[in-house]
Amino acid sequence: MSRPRDAAATKAALLDAATKLFGERGFDRTTVRDIASLAGVNQALLFRYYGSKDALFATVLATQSRELLEDSPAEHLLRNVLLRMMEEKPRREDHPLYAVLRSSHHDSAAEVVRRQLGEEYARALASLTDAEDAELRADLVLAWVVGIGVLRTVFGKQPLANADAATVASLVTQAASVLLEHTEPG
Amino acid sequence: MSRPRDAAATKAALLDAATKLFGERGFDRTTVRDIASLAGVNQALLFRYYGSKDALFATVLATQSRELLEDSPAEHLLRNVLLRMMEEKPRREDHPLYAVLRSSHHDSAAEVVRRQLGEEYARALASLTDAEDAELRADLVLAWVVGIGVLRTVFGKQPLANADAATVASLVTQAASVLLEHTEPG
Protein backbone atom coordinates (compact mmCIF):
# COMPACT_ATOMS: atom_id res chain seq x y z
CA MET A 1 0.00 0.00 0.00
CA SER A 2 1.72 3.09 -1.22
CA ARG A 3 0.89 6.52 -2.54
CA PRO A 4 1.74 7.37 -6.13
CA ARG A 5 5.20 8.88 -6.04
CA ASP A 6 4.60 12.59 -6.48
CA ALA A 7 6.44 14.76 -4.01
CA ALA A 8 4.78 17.99 -5.14
CA ALA A 9 1.30 16.55 -4.73
CA THR A 10 2.23 15.20 -1.31
CA LYS A 11 3.53 18.54 -0.15
CA ALA A 12 0.40 20.26 -1.43
CA ALA A 13 -1.89 17.72 0.22
CA LEU A 14 -0.12 18.29 3.52
CA LEU A 15 -0.42 22.06 3.18
CA ASP A 16 -4.12 21.84 2.35
CA ALA A 17 -4.85 19.52 5.24
CA ALA A 18 -2.84 21.69 7.61
CA THR A 19 -4.64 24.83 6.45
CA LYS A 20 -8.00 23.25 7.07
CA LEU A 21 -7.17 21.78 10.46
CA PHE A 22 -5.23 24.75 11.83
CA GLY A 23 -8.17 26.91 10.77
CA GLU A 24 -10.71 24.65 12.44
CA ARG A 25 -8.89 23.84 15.64
CA GLY A 26 -5.93 26.16 15.96
CA PHE A 27 -2.31 25.15 16.32
CA ASP A 28 -2.41 23.51 19.72
CA ARG A 29 -5.37 21.25 19.05
CA THR A 30 -4.13 20.03 15.70
CA THR A 31 -1.72 17.08 15.75
CA VAL A 32 0.72 16.10 13.05
CA ARG A 33 -1.01 12.75 12.94
CA ASP A 34 -4.32 14.45 12.16
CA ILE A 35 -2.76 16.44 9.36
CA ALA A 36 -1.01 13.48 7.80
CA SER A 37 -4.12 11.37 8.12
CA LEU A 38 -6.35 13.96 6.45
CA ALA A 39 -3.81 14.36 3.69
CA GLY A 40 -3.61 10.59 3.26
CA VAL A 41 0.12 10.74 3.84
CA ASN A 42 2.56 9.09 6.18
CA GLN A 43 3.35 11.52 8.97
CA ALA A 44 7.09 11.15 8.52
CA LEU A 45 6.69 12.95 5.19
CA LEU A 46 5.40 16.02 6.99
CA PHE A 47 8.78 16.33 8.67
CA ARG A 48 10.66 15.49 5.50
CA TYR A 49 8.95 18.26 3.55
CA TYR A 50 8.34 20.92 6.18
CA GLY A 51 10.83 20.16 8.94
CA SER A 52 8.53 20.67 11.90
CA LYS A 53 4.95 21.36 12.90
CA ASP A 54 5.93 24.96 13.63
CA ALA A 55 7.47 25.45 10.21
CA LEU A 56 4.39 24.00 8.54
CA PHE A 57 2.20 26.37 10.51
CA ALA A 58 4.34 29.32 9.50
CA THR A 59 4.02 28.23 5.87
CA VAL A 60 0.25 28.06 6.18
CA LEU A 61 0.07 31.55 7.67
CA ALA A 62 2.43 33.01 5.10
CA THR A 63 0.40 31.53 2.26
CA GLN A 64 -2.88 32.77 3.69
CA SER A 65 -1.77 36.27 4.54
CA ARG A 66 -0.17 36.65 1.14
CA GLU A 67 -3.51 35.82 -0.44
CA LEU A 68 -5.49 38.05 1.90
CA LEU A 69 -4.37 41.54 1.04
CA GLU A 70 -3.02 41.10 -2.44
CA ASP A 71 -5.86 42.56 -4.44
CA SER A 72 -7.46 45.35 -2.43
CA PRO A 73 -6.65 49.02 -3.09
CA ALA A 74 -6.65 51.16 0.04
CA GLU A 75 -10.02 52.81 -0.42
CA HIS A 76 -11.88 49.54 -0.72
CA LEU A 77 -9.80 47.60 1.75
CA LEU A 78 -12.19 47.76 4.67
CA ARG A 79 -15.21 46.87 2.62
CA ASN A 80 -13.43 44.14 0.69
CA VAL A 81 -11.93 42.44 3.69
CA LEU A 82 -15.24 42.67 5.51
CA LEU A 83 -17.13 41.16 2.62
CA ARG A 84 -14.55 38.45 2.31
CA MET A 85 -14.80 37.66 5.97
CA MET A 86 -18.58 37.62 5.83
CA GLU A 87 -19.16 35.92 2.53
CA GLU A 88 -18.40 32.37 3.50
CA LYS A 89 -20.70 30.10 5.34
CA PRO A 90 -19.99 30.43 9.06
CA ARG A 91 -18.20 27.13 9.33
CA ARG A 92 -16.02 27.36 6.26
CA GLU A 93 -12.79 26.92 8.15
CA ASP A 94 -10.11 27.28 5.53
CA HIS A 95 -10.67 31.00 5.26
CA PRO A 96 -7.77 33.40 5.66
CA LEU A 97 -7.29 34.66 9.22
CA TYR A 98 -9.03 31.74 10.85
CA ALA A 99 -5.85 29.88 11.68
CA VAL A 100 -4.43 33.08 13.09
CA LEU A 101 -7.46 33.89 15.19
CA ARG A 102 -7.57 30.37 16.55
CA SER A 103 -3.87 30.16 17.36
CA SER A 104 -3.29 33.45 19.05
CA HIS A 105 -0.51 32.20 21.31
CA HIS A 106 1.73 31.02 18.59
CA ASP A 107 4.60 33.34 17.79
CA SER A 108 4.02 33.01 14.08
CA ALA A 109 0.38 34.00 14.43
CA ALA A 110 1.12 37.05 16.53
CA GLU A 111 3.83 38.07 14.12
CA VAL A 112 1.51 37.84 11.15
CA VAL A 113 -1.06 40.00 12.87
CA ARG A 114 1.44 42.62 13.92
CA ARG A 115 3.40 42.72 10.70
CA GLN A 116 0.93 41.92 7.97
CA LEU A 117 -2.30 43.35 9.32
CA GLY A 118 -0.85 45.73 11.87
CA GLU A 119 1.42 47.49 9.45
CA GLU A 120 0.20 47.11 5.88
CA TYR A 121 -3.48 47.10 6.61
CA ALA A 122 -3.38 49.77 9.30
CA ARG A 123 -1.21 51.99 7.13
CA ALA A 124 -3.66 51.75 4.29
CA LEU A 125 -6.53 52.66 6.57
CA ALA A 126 -4.61 55.49 8.21
CA SER A 127 -4.02 57.00 4.78
CA LEU A 128 -7.74 57.59 4.52
CA THR A 129 -7.81 60.25 7.19
CA ASP A 130 -5.64 63.16 8.20
CA ALA A 131 -6.81 63.23 11.79
CA GLU A 132 -4.08 63.73 14.34
CA ASP A 133 -4.40 60.25 15.80
CA ALA A 134 -4.84 58.55 12.44
CA GLU A 135 -2.90 55.50 13.50
CA LEU A 136 -5.09 54.87 16.51
CA ARG A 137 -8.25 55.37 14.47
CA ALA A 138 -7.01 52.93 11.86
CA ASP A 139 -6.29 50.36 14.54
CA LEU A 140 -9.76 50.78 15.94
CA VAL A 141 -11.23 49.99 12.56
CA LEU A 142 -8.88 47.03 12.24
CA ALA A 143 -9.99 45.88 15.67
CA TRP A 144 -13.53 45.91 14.45
CA VAL A 145 -12.82 43.55 11.61
CA VAL A 146 -10.90 41.25 13.90
CA GLY A 147 -13.68 41.30 16.47
CA ILE A 148 -16.31 40.49 13.89
CA GLY A 149 -14.18 37.60 12.68
CA VAL A 150 -13.64 36.30 16.19
CA LEU A 151 -17.29 36.46 17.18
CA ARG A 152 -18.52 34.94 13.93
CA THR A 153 -16.08 32.16 13.44
CA VAL A 154 -14.43 31.39 16.73
CA PHE A 155 -17.40 31.81 19.01
CA GLY A 156 -20.17 31.26 16.47
CA LYS A 157 -22.19 34.27 17.60
CA GLN A 158 -25.53 33.94 15.87
CA PRO A 159 -26.67 37.35 14.64
CA LEU A 160 -23.25 37.95 13.16
CA ALA A 161 -22.93 34.45 11.83
CA ASN A 162 -26.21 34.69 9.95
CA ALA A 163 -26.11 38.32 8.95
CA ASP A 164 -26.21 39.44 5.36
CA ALA A 165 -22.70 40.35 4.27
CA ALA A 166 -23.67 43.55 2.49
CA THR A 167 -25.67 44.78 5.46
CA VAL A 168 -22.76 44.29 7.82
CA ALA A 169 -20.31 45.89 5.44
CA SER A 170 -22.63 48.83 5.02
CA LEU A 171 -23.17 49.35 8.73
CA VAL A 172 -19.51 49.05 9.56
CA THR A 173 -18.28 51.32 6.80
CA GLN A 174 -20.89 53.85 7.80
CA ALA A 175 -19.69 53.94 11.39
CA ALA A 176 -16.03 53.66 10.39
CA SER A 177 -16.36 56.65 8.12
CA VAL A 178 -17.20 58.67 11.19
CA LEU A 179 -13.97 57.51 12.77
CA LEU A 180 -11.92 58.14 9.68
CA GLU A 181 -13.78 61.30 8.76
CA HIS A 182 -13.89 59.87 5.32
CA THR A 183 -16.60 58.59 3.03
CA GLU A 184 -15.80 55.41 1.23
CA PRO A 185 -16.88 55.27 -2.39
CA GLY A 186 -19.37 52.62 -3.32
CA MET B 1 7.72 20.03 54.27
CA SER B 2 4.04 20.71 54.38
CA ARG B 3 1.62 23.55 53.85
CA PRO B 4 -0.36 24.90 56.78
CA ARG B 5 -3.63 23.02 56.78
CA ASP B 6 -6.13 25.46 55.39
CA ALA B 7 -8.34 24.06 52.67
CA ALA B 8 -10.02 27.36 51.84
CA ALA B 9 -6.69 29.12 51.37
CA THR B 10 -5.45 26.26 49.21
CA LYS B 11 -8.53 26.39 47.00
CA ALA B 12 -8.19 30.15 46.67
CA ALA B 13 -4.48 29.94 45.84
CA LEU B 14 -5.25 27.42 43.11
CA LEU B 15 -8.00 29.62 41.68
CA ASP B 16 -5.77 32.68 41.69
CA ALA B 17 -2.91 30.86 40.04
CA ALA B 18 -5.24 29.34 37.46
CA THR B 19 -6.79 32.71 36.69
CA LYS B 20 -3.40 34.25 36.12
CA LEU B 21 -2.01 31.43 33.99
CA PHE B 22 -5.15 30.80 31.92
CA GLY B 23 -5.24 34.53 31.24
CA GLU B 24 -1.61 34.65 30.21
CA ARG B 25 -1.35 31.47 28.18
CA GLY B 26 -4.85 30.19 27.54
CA PHE B 27 -6.21 26.80 28.48
CA ASP B 28 -4.14 24.58 26.22
CA ARG B 29 -0.77 26.05 27.13
CA THR B 30 -1.36 25.99 30.85
CA THR B 31 -0.58 22.72 32.63
CA VAL B 32 -1.94 21.57 35.95
CA ARG B 33 1.65 21.30 37.15
CA ASP B 34 2.20 24.98 36.34
CA ILE B 35 -0.91 25.98 38.27
CA ALA B 36 -0.09 23.90 41.30
CA SER B 37 3.49 25.10 41.27
CA LEU B 38 2.52 28.78 41.09
CA ALA B 39 0.03 28.24 43.88
CA GLY B 40 2.67 26.45 45.93
CA VAL B 41 0.40 23.45 46.20
CA ASN B 42 0.68 19.77 45.43
CA GLN B 43 -1.01 19.12 42.14
CA ALA B 44 -3.10 16.32 43.52
CA LEU B 45 -4.99 18.94 45.52
CA LEU B 46 -6.12 20.60 42.32
CA PHE B 47 -8.04 17.47 41.48
CA ARG B 48 -9.30 17.02 45.00
CA TYR B 49 -10.78 20.51 45.13
CA TYR B 50 -11.84 21.11 41.53
CA GLY B 51 -12.16 17.67 40.00
CA SER B 52 -10.45 18.34 36.71
CA LYS B 53 -8.56 20.95 34.75
CA ASP B 54 -11.73 21.63 32.74
CA ALA B 55 -13.80 22.21 35.84
CA LEU B 56 -11.20 24.57 37.25
CA PHE B 57 -11.21 26.51 33.99
CA ALA B 58 -14.98 26.76 34.06
CA THR B 59 -14.79 28.05 37.63
CA VAL B 60 -12.29 30.70 36.59
CA LEU B 61 -14.50 31.87 33.74
CA ALA B 62 -17.63 31.89 35.85
CA THR B 63 -15.92 33.95 38.52
CA GLN B 64 -14.54 36.43 36.03
CA SER B 65 -17.69 36.90 34.01
CA ARG B 66 -19.73 37.34 37.16
CA GLU B 67 -17.44 40.18 38.13
CA LEU B 68 -17.39 41.72 34.69
CA LEU B 69 -20.91 42.89 34.15
CA GLU B 70 -22.19 43.21 37.68
CA ASP B 71 -22.04 46.94 38.12
CA SER B 72 -22.80 48.57 34.78
CA PRO B 73 -26.23 49.96 33.92
CA ALA B 74 -27.15 49.62 30.26
CA GLU B 75 -26.49 53.17 29.16
CA HIS B 76 -22.93 53.19 30.41
CA LEU B 77 -22.15 49.59 29.61
CA LEU B 78 -20.17 50.18 26.46
CA ARG B 79 -18.12 52.97 27.95
CA ASN B 80 -17.55 51.17 31.22
CA VAL B 81 -16.47 47.90 29.70
CA LEU B 82 -14.24 49.73 27.27
CA LEU B 83 -12.61 51.73 30.02
CA ARG B 84 -12.16 48.63 32.07
CA MET B 85 -10.55 46.82 29.19
CA MET B 86 -8.28 49.74 28.45
CA GLU B 87 -7.42 50.82 31.95
CA GLU B 88 -4.92 48.15 32.87
CA LYS B 89 -1.36 48.07 31.77
CA PRO B 90 -1.16 46.05 28.56
CA ARG B 91 0.32 42.98 30.17
CA ARG B 92 -1.87 42.76 33.22
CA GLU B 93 -3.03 39.23 32.50
CA ASP B 94 -5.51 38.52 35.23
CA HIS B 95 -8.06 40.83 33.71
CA PRO B 96 -11.57 39.60 32.95
CA LEU B 97 -12.02 38.27 29.43
CA TYR B 98 -8.38 37.46 28.88
CA ALA B 99 -8.70 33.79 29.67
CA VAL B 100 -11.67 33.62 27.36
CA LEU B 101 -9.98 35.38 24.50
CA ARG B 102 -6.90 33.22 24.84
CA SER B 103 -8.82 29.94 25.05
CA SER B 104 -11.28 30.31 22.25
CA HIS B 105 -11.53 26.62 21.48
CA HIS B 106 -12.61 25.56 24.85
CA ASP B 107 -16.30 24.82 25.16
CA SER B 108 -16.55 26.73 28.42
CA ALA B 109 -15.02 29.82 26.87
CA ALA B 110 -17.31 29.78 23.86
CA GLU B 111 -20.29 29.25 26.13
CA VAL B 112 -19.36 32.22 28.29
CA VAL B 113 -19.08 34.45 25.25
CA ARG B 114 -22.36 33.30 23.78
CA ARG B 115 -24.34 33.29 26.98
CA GLN B 116 -22.87 35.98 29.12
CA LEU B 117 -21.69 38.52 26.61
CA GLY B 118 -23.82 37.42 23.68
CA GLU B 119 -27.08 37.57 25.55
CA GLU B 120 -26.88 39.88 28.53
CA TYR B 121 -24.48 42.36 27.06
CA ALA B 122 -25.95 42.38 23.58
CA ARG B 123 -29.46 42.71 24.96
CA ALA B 124 -28.46 45.74 26.97
CA LEU B 125 -26.89 47.33 23.94
CA ALA B 126 -29.83 46.49 21.71
CA SER B 127 -32.13 48.27 24.13
CA LEU B 128 -30.39 51.50 23.24
CA THR B 129 -31.76 51.59 19.72
CA ASP B 130 -35.07 50.85 18.06
CA ALA B 131 -33.58 50.20 14.66
CA GLU B 132 -35.02 47.22 12.84
CA ASP B 133 -31.82 45.19 13.06
CA ALA B 134 -31.05 46.23 16.62
CA GLU B 135 -29.66 42.84 17.50
CA LEU B 136 -27.17 42.88 14.67
CA ARG B 137 -26.11 46.41 15.48
CA ALA B 138 -25.59 45.48 19.10
CA ASP B 139 -23.45 42.53 18.08
CA LEU B 140 -21.36 44.77 15.89
CA VAL B 141 -20.64 47.01 18.83
CA LEU B 142 -19.86 43.97 20.94
CA ALA B 143 -17.53 42.76 18.23
CA TRP B 144 -15.68 46.00 18.46
CA VAL B 145 -14.97 45.61 22.14
CA VAL B 146 -13.84 42.05 21.60
CA GLY B 147 -11.61 43.07 18.70
CA ILE B 148 -9.98 45.82 20.71
CA GLY B 149 -9.33 43.36 23.50
CA VAL B 150 -7.87 40.79 21.15
CA LEU B 151 -5.55 43.21 19.42
CA ARG B 152 -4.41 44.84 22.63
CA THR B 153 -3.89 41.86 24.82
CA VAL B 154 -3.53 38.80 22.68
CA PHE B 155 -1.54 40.27 19.83
CA GLY B 156 -0.02 43.24 21.65
CA LYS B 157 -0.82 45.71 18.89
CA GLN B 158 1.05 48.86 19.77
CA PRO B 159 -1.17 51.89 19.10
CA LEU B 160 -4.05 50.22 20.89
CA ALA B 161 -1.88 48.95 23.70
CA ASN B 162 -0.51 52.40 24.43
CA ALA B 163 -3.58 54.48 23.71
CA ASP B 164 -5.20 56.64 26.30
CA ALA B 165 -8.26 54.88 27.63
CA ALA B 166 -10.52 57.92 27.57
CA THR B 167 -9.57 58.71 23.97
CA VAL B 168 -10.41 55.21 22.82
CA ALA B 169 -13.66 55.15 24.73
CA SER B 170 -14.61 58.50 23.27
CA LEU B 171 -13.83 57.51 19.69
CA VAL B 172 -15.62 54.20 19.96
CA THR B 173 -18.73 55.54 21.62
CA GLN B 174 -18.85 58.30 19.05
CA ALA B 175 -18.81 55.84 16.16
CA ALA B 176 -21.03 53.37 17.97
CA SER B 177 -23.67 56.00 18.56
CA VAL B 178 -23.98 56.26 14.80
CA LEU B 179 -24.65 52.55 14.67
CA LEU B 180 -27.10 52.63 17.52
CA GLU B 181 -28.58 55.99 16.53
CA HIS B 182 -28.17 56.88 20.12
CA THR B 183 -26.06 59.34 22.05
CA GLU B 184 -24.56 58.07 25.23
CA PRO B 185 -24.64 60.48 28.12
CA GLY B 186 -21.34 61.60 29.54
Add this chain to the structure above:
DNA sequence: CCCCCATGTAAGCATTCGCTTACATCCGAC
Protein backbone atom coordinates in the same frame (compact mmCIF):
# COMPACT_ATOMS: atom_id res chain seq x y z
C1' DC C 1 19.05 -4.22 -17.40
C1' DC C 2 20.28 -2.47 -13.17
C1' DC C 3 21.58 0.79 -10.09
C1' DC C 4 20.47 4.41 -7.04
C1' DC C 5 18.17 7.93 -5.02
C1' DA C 6 13.76 10.05 -4.35
C1' DT C 7 9.68 8.70 -2.21
C1' DG C 8 6.94 6.21 1.00
C1' DT C 9 6.32 3.08 5.26
C1' DA C 10 6.43 1.06 9.93
C1' DA C 11 7.89 1.21 14.29
C1' DG C 12 9.26 3.33 18.19
C1' DC C 13 11.71 6.84 21.31
C1' DA C 14 11.64 10.48 24.77
C1' DT C 15 8.79 13.62 26.81
C1' DT C 16 4.74 15.67 28.59
C1' DC C 17 0.07 15.56 29.97
C1' DG C 18 -4.12 14.85 32.96
C1' DC C 19 -5.15 12.19 36.54
C1' DT C 20 -4.89 8.40 40.32
C1' DT C 21 -3.25 5.84 44.05
C1' DA C 22 -1.13 4.81 48.35
C1' DC C 23 0.59 6.73 52.07
C1' DA C 24 1.97 10.33 55.78
C1' DT C 25 0.47 13.80 59.08
C1' DC C 26 -2.20 17.20 61.45
C1' DC C 27 -6.13 18.51 64.38
C1' DG C 28 -10.61 18.57 66.48
C1' DA C 29 -14.26 15.55 68.87
C1' DC C 30 -15.14 12.75 72.47
Add this chain to the structure above:
DNA sequence: GTCGGATGTAAGCGAATGCTTACATGGGGG
Protein backbone atom coordinates in the same frame (compact mmCIF):
# COMPACT_ATOMS: atom_id res chain seq x y z
C1' DG D 1 -5.15 10.60 75.03
C1' DT D 2 -6.70 8.58 71.01
C1' DC D 3 -9.31 7.93 67.14
C1' DG D 4 -10.82 9.27 62.59
C1' DG D 5 -11.48 12.15 58.97
C1' DA D 6 -9.54 16.17 56.65
C1' DT D 7 -5.42 17.76 54.51
C1' DG D 8 -1.02 17.28 52.23
C1' DT D 9 2.72 14.42 49.73
C1' DA D 10 5.28 11.31 46.57
C1' DA D 11 5.28 8.47 42.98
C1' DG D 12 3.79 6.79 38.92
C1' DC D 13 0.32 5.12 35.23
C1' DG D 14 -1.54 5.16 30.61
C1' DA D 15 -2.16 7.86 26.72
C1' DA D 16 -0.88 11.30 23.43
C1' DT D 17 2.55 14.18 21.12
C1' DG D 18 6.44 15.82 18.15
C1' DC D 19 9.91 13.80 15.92
C1' DT D 20 13.47 10.11 14.35
C1' DT D 21 15.25 5.99 12.53
C1' DA D 22 15.70 2.01 9.78
C1' DC D 23 13.90 -0.10 6.14
C1' DA D 24 11.01 -1.10 1.65
C1' DT D 25 10.17 0.16 -3.13
C1' DG D 26 9.36 2.24 -7.37
C1' DG D 27 10.98 4.53 -11.51
C1' DG D 28 14.13 7.16 -14.35
C1' DG D 29 19.17 7.56 -16.20
C1' DG D 30 23.32 5.18 -17.47
